[in-house]
Amino acid sequence: MSKDLAQLRSEIDAVDRELLATLNKRAALANEVGELKRAEGSNVFRPDREAAVINGLQSVNPGPLKASNVATIWREVMSACRALEAPQRVAYLGPAGTFSEQAALNFFGSSIEHVPCMTFDEVFHAATSGTADFGVVPVENNSEGVVTRSLDLMLHSPLHIVGEISLLVRHHLLRLSNSLDSIEAVLAHPQALAQCQGWLTKHLPKAERRAVSSNAEGARLAATNPAWAGIASERAGSEFGLHIAAHAIQDDAFNRTRFAIICLPQTLQAPQASGNDCVSLVVSVPNRPGAVHDILVPLKQHGVSMTRFESRPARSGQWEYYFYIDVQGHPSQPHVAAALKDLQSLCAFYKVLGTYPVGE
Numbered sequence: 624m625s626k627d628l629a630q631l632r633s634e635i636d637a638v639d640r641e642l643l644a645t646l647n648k649r650a651a652l653a654n655e656v657g658e659l660k661r662a663e664g665s666n667v668f669r670p671d672r673e674a675a676v677i678n679g680l681q682s683v684n685p686g687p688l689k690a691s692n693v694a695t696i697w698r699e700v701m702s703a704c705r706a707l708e709a710p711q712r713v714a715y716l717g718p719a720g721t722f723s724e725q726a727a728l729n730f731f732g733s734s735i736e737h738v739p740c741m742t743f744d745e746v747f748h749a750a751t752s753g754t755a756d757f758g759v760v761p762v763e764n765n766s767e768g769v770v771t772r773s774l775d776l777m778l779h780s781p782l783h784i785v786g787e788i789s790l791l792v793r794h795h796l797l798r799l800s801n802s803l804d805s806i807e808a809v810l811a812h813p814q815a816l817a818q819c820q821g822w823l824t825k826h827l828p829k830a831e832r833r834a835v836s837s838n839a840e841g842a843r844l845a846a847t848n849p850a851w852a853g854i855a856s857e858r859a860g861s862e863f864g865l866h867i868a869a870h871a872i873q874d875d876a877f878n879r880t881r882f883a884i885i886c887l888p889q890t891l892q893a894p895q896a897s898g899n900d901c902v903s904l905v906v907s908v909p910n911r912p913g914a915v916h917d918i919l920v921p922l923k924q925h926g927v928s929m930t931r932f933e934s935r936p937a938r939s940g941q942w943e944y945y946f947y948i949d950v951q952g953h954p955s956q957p958h959v960a961a962a963l964k965d966l967q968s969l970c971a972f973y974k975v976l977g978t979y980p981v982g983e
């Protein structure tokens with residue numbers, strides 16, 4: 624005879640108690656690891672170890688839990704254990720409810736100390752000055768291209784990139800009512816206004832588009848005036864008590880943003896090779912014909928794939944540029960090391976922004 628609901632629930636209760644005892648045993652072990660690390664002065668956050676834990680469990684997972692469930696659960700378990708060792712402070716473009724905050728939570732799990740900042744400059748400053756251990760900044764959107772301020776700030780920053788994460792970004796039109804009538808202004812970050820420009824032109828041609836410091840800030844302001852609307856996430860909408868007047872208004876249905884995880888080298892050194900890695904560089908070349916072509920030759924010669932090539936003005940008053948280049952691989956691989964060495968010898972300026980596992 625099959626079990627009834629009460630029986631099944633009482634079995635679930637018993638398993639939950641076993642799980643709780645086991646999780647606490649794990650947390651106590653992590654506490655001991657924390658003491659060891661404090662004694663030797665080593666880093667608490669070890670993303671390479673966390674990835675190995677998750678991969679190891681996925682490889683022996685008999686189901687019915689899916690591999691992705693295993694990853695989600697253990698990311699949170701390790702986030703909680705890590706916070707017992709030492710809470711990791713993470714700076715991002717706030718206020719609460721931004722996609723940057725979501726990216727921080729997806730990467731570190733929810734047991735972090737939040738350091739919301741007003742601008743990207745402030746995120747860099749927080750991570751450089753020690754107010755935060757890590758920063759999370761958007762670097763690229765698949766429909767709008769690079770986030771120029773983040774790239775410009777990386778150029779002279781002592782921070783390096785230790786990880787990346789990409790998010791599917793769905794923008795909603797949020798306001799105090801759920802209609803599209805009588806909207807005088809739409810307030811959002813310039814990137815979001817750009818990502819929704821087609822929809823805005825079609826549905827709200829008369830509304831002013833007002834750039835503000837973040838989408839969540841736009842949502843916050845929209846909650847103060849019934850004639851204003853914001854463009855932001857569902858979370859920002861609930862945070863400020865707004866209705867979704869129009870769902871998913873971004874022009875590209877597969878609108879994704881890539882975020883970089885940045886920190887001082889003493890907080891976390893470049894992660895070891897994971898098997899699927901990326902090196903981010905910024906270089907400039909002497910101002911002569913063919914110089915840009917020349918720097919690509921070593922990559923071809925050593926069989927290294929380039930996954931990104933962006934240029935930014937050098938602001939020297941001349942027509943000079945910095946080139947942001949991502950290549951596949953890890954410098955511990957001889958062909959990657961050889962390609963980078965040859966490339967560096969051709970550059971007037973060469974800086975490795977980071978070596979890190981390719982994100983989801």
Ligand SMILES: O=C(O)C(=O)C[C@]1(C(=O)O)C=C[C@@H](O)C=C1
Pocket residue numbers: 653656657667668669670672673676700701702704705708
């Ligand atoms: O193995 C470690 O170094 C730990 O600190 C333990 C642990 C974990 O919970 O498994 C926690 C934090 C680290 O980022 C990696 C793993």
